[in-house]
Amino acid sequence: MTAPTASVRLLTLDRDNDRCVACGARGPLEFQHRAAVGQGGSKIPPLVTEGLMLCSSCNARAEADLQTQALFSGWKVRRWVPARYGADKVPVFYTPELSWWRLTPDGERYEVSAAKVAEFMEFVYGDEWARWSAELNRKRWA
Numbered sequence: 215m216t217a218p219t220a221s222v223r224l225l226t227l228d229r230d231n232d233r234c235v236a237c238g239a240r241g242p243l244e245f246q247h248r249a250a251v252g253q254g255g256s257k258i259p260p261l262v263t264e265g266l267m268l269c270s271s272c273n274a275r276a277e278a279d280l281q282t283q284a285l286f287s288g289w290k291v292r293r294w295v296p297a298r299y300g301a302d303k304v305p306v307f308y309t310p311e312l313s314w315w316r317l318t319p320d321g322e323r324y325e326v327s328a329a330k331v332a333e334f335m336e337f338v339y340g341d342e343w344a345r346w347s348a349e350l351n352r353k354r355w356a
């Protein structure tokens with residue numbers, strides 16, 4: 215996986231208010247590639263819409279016990295999604311703000327309603343998104 219450029223890293227830090235998008239921790243922060251890239255990876259550095267700031271703990275957990283939460287929340291996107299829809303179209307849940315946002319190519323973001331998010335995510339992921347949602351609800355109440 216190719217590292218982001220210094221300017222993409224700084225734009226991402228600014229946009230995400232120097233906090234982990236998943237838990238709000240101030241650090242240590244890492245650039246999380248939203249699209250999972252397989253072996254070999256991409257030779258092209260990621261765009262600002264293709265990454266976000268996660269703390270090292272959440273970044274590791276996004277590949278493990280937080281994977282469903284990461285996919286549901288747009289912290290990670292399935293590999294085929296960016297090419298088909300654009301990473302900027304997949305909304306991101308910002309836990310510190312308890313709200314959904316779309317990322318823009320200039321390093322800004324704008325808030326979107328939970329209803330719009332559900333509509334889009336069901337369109338992109340179909341039944342899979344409903345399953346993630348159900349799984350997370352059951353975890354929350356366990």
Ligand SMILES: [Zn+2]
Nearest residue numbers: 234237269272
């Ligand atoms: Zn975190």
